[in-house]
Each structure stands twice: as C-alpha cells, then as structure tokens.
Amino acid sequence: GNYELFYDDGTPEGTLSGYATGDSIAVRFNGIADGKLDSIRTIFSGAGRIKLDISKFDGTNFLRGEALMTPKSVYITESTNWKTTVLTNDNIDASSNFVVSYLLGADPDEPCITVSQEPDDGSANSFSYRESSDDWVRYTGVGDTIWKYMIRAYVSVGGTTVAIDQNGVVTIPNEFSLEQNYPNPFNPSTTFRFSTPEDGLVKFTVHDLLGRVVYSENRNLFAGNYSFTWDGQNELNQQVVSSVYFLRMEADGFAQTRKMLMMK
Numbered sequence: 272g273n274y275e276l277f278y279d280d281g282t283p284e285g286t287l288s289g290y291a292t293g294d295s296i297a298v299r300f301n302g303i304a305d306g307k308l309d310s311i312r313t314i315f316s317g318a319g320r321i322k323l324d325i326s327k328f329d330g331t332n333f334l335r336g337e338a339l340m341t342p343k344s345v346y347i348t349e350s351t352n353w354k355t356t357v358l359t360n361d362n363i364d365a366s367s368n369f370v371v372s373y374l375l376g377a378d379p380d381e382p383c384i385t386v387s388q389e390p391d392d393g394s395a396n397s398f399s400y401r402e403s404s405d406d407w408v409r410y411t412g413v414g415d416t417i418w419k420y421m422i423r424a425y426v427s428v429g430g431t432t433v434a435i436d437q438n439g440v441v442t443i444p445n446e447f448s449l450e451q452n453y454p455n456p457f458n459p460s461t462t463f464r465f466s467t468p469e470d471g472l473v474k475f476t477v478h479d480l481l482g483r484v485v486y487s488e489n490r491n492l493f494a495g496n497y498s499f500t501w502d503g504q505n506e507l508n509q510q511v512v513s514s515v516y517f518l519r520m521e522a523d524g525f526a527q528t529r530k531m532l533m534m535k
Contacts, residue, residue: 276300277423278396283385286316292376293402298422299370306365306426311356314421315347317382328368339363347382365426384420391417444468447525456534459503466496473522
C-alpha cells in the first residue's frame, strides 16, 4: 500500500517558460513516519531526457538539503501522460520532509514539467530555482491562484495503508476496482492501483499465457485505495521471461483481470 502525496488537481494546464541551464523546479512533500519513497509520477510536455534529484528539505528558502540519492536520468518517450519513475531499489527515506526536483539545462531537448493552476492556499510546495538570482520562487497565476507542478510522490509504510492526500483526507471508494497497470509494457516492475469498499481479504494472482499461476499474494485490508506492485518475479524469486501476463484480483464476489506485457 502507498500514501499518495500530491497538490495538483490532476489536470495539466501548460508549462512555465524562460528557464536556463542551472535552473531547477521542485515540489516539497511532507514526510511520513517510517516511510520509504516508492516512486515519483510526473506529467511532462515533450519527450527527451531530464535529471531527477531527491533530497531532504533543509528548512530554508534553499530547498535542497542532504541528498537522498544520486541524481538519475529520466527518459520520456510520450508527453502529456503520467510518467512513473520507480525508486523502490534506492531505499529512500521519506520519514522527514523531502524535495523532488528536476535539474534543467542538461540536455537541449529535455522536456518541460507541466503545471496546474490552483487556488493559492498559502502553502509553499511548488518552487522554481533561478541560478541567475540564486533564489527559489513561486509563480502566481491569474487572480488569486498559483502554479503547481504536476509531480506526485508515493510512500509506503511497513504493511498496508490507505491512500491519502496532503490534507490527510482518507478516500473510501464505493466499489471494487482494479486499474490498468503503469508502466505497461514494463521492466522489471509495474504497479496496479485498486480499490476495496470494505474490510477483508483481497487475493492477487499473476498468470501466464497458458493460465499457469506465476505469482500469488493475499492481503487483509481495510476499505480504501491501494496499489499492488509486481516486481516481475515468480514465487521462486526468479525473473520471468518477456511475455504477456495477467493479474487477477478477487475479493468478496468481485473478480477482475488486467493484461500486461513484460518486455526486456
């Protein structure tokens, strides 16, 4: 299960311009006790390569503090859709406030990060760093609004937790559901978001094209919204071969199957 941390409304409304080499954009997230950062999701405009950086929040106007990982390149092949960067293998501590930033100017063809225009509630979350002035700034929109970057963070804590937003609102769904996985095709892991409207046992099985069970897992959950990540390994902890697989979710009379493609 994951905490889903976000400030945007899910609808990209363009990009901000005028950045130069050495500039950055960043979103500060509140830490969650005993949390580990699982992944980052971002909506880009344009394809290309860009550097991702994760660091602690240093508590001042200069947001980035102690580095939580070595900056890594993110490759975007399709714009205006959510791009997921899986970070489970980086063992990133998310127990204190942390900053997700993209470093600009490393590639002339690098994409832009989209923004949404939101009411200015006074929260300081989305920032832009201008090297020319050596300062982090927020950009206001039309009227009493502010631009927020389309960046979301997913944090896991021990076992399973319900998905919440930054305001601490717990969302209890009205019905069972299993969404299509992302990314798809995938290598080596992929994530399915799902919902259960009641407490109880939820069973997951991964089948190959011949209907054989490759992997299975049972979870006892409270009602809520969750995610299930399959790391592409079978029950013997062996990496599966490139092929089509099916994830089946079953719970209290509900059953749904999603098709996915492992491509090495």
